[in-house]
Amino acid sequence: MIAGGVLLAGVTLRSYRNFDAPNGQPNARRLTPSEAEGAISSAKSYLNAYPEDFNAWSRLAIAYYYKGPESYADGINALEKARALGATSEALFYYAGVMYEAL
Numbered sequence: 001m002i003a004g005g006v007l008l009a010g011v012t013l014r015s016y017r018n019f020d021a022p023n024g025q026p027n028a029r030r031l032t033p034s035e036a037e038g039a040i041s042s043a044k045s046y047l048n049a050y051p052e053d054f055n056a057w058s059r060l061a062i063a064y065y066y067k068g069p070e071s072y073a074d075g076i077n078a079l080e081k082a083r084a085l086g087a088t089s090e091a092l093f094y095y096a097g098v099m100y101e102a103l
Contacts, residue, residue: 037063076103079099
C-alpha cells in the first residue's frame with residue numbers, strides 16, 4: 001500500500017513537470033535563460049519603486065525558475081516574499097515544489 005502511494009506520487013510529479021503552472025497548458029510559452037535574466041532585471045527595477053507588489057515578487061520568482069536550478073534559492077526567497085504579501089496563486093505552489101525538490 002505504501003509502495004503504491006509512492007508510485008502514484010512519483011507519476012504525478014513527473015506528469016506535472018510537463019505543464020506550465022500559470023495556465024495549465026502543456027509546454028506553454030517558457031522563458032529562455034536570457035529572457036529570464038531580462039525579466040529578473042525588470043522585476044527588480046520595478047520592486048525598487050513598489051516593494052509591496054506581490055505580483056511583481058511572483059513574476060520575479062517565476063523568472064528565477066526559468067533561469068535555471070542555480071537560481072532556485074533566489075526564486076524560493078521571492079516566492080516566500082510574494083506569499084507573505086498575500087499571493088495565493090496555485091501556480092506558486094507548483095514552482096515552489098519543483099524548486100524545493102531540486103535543492
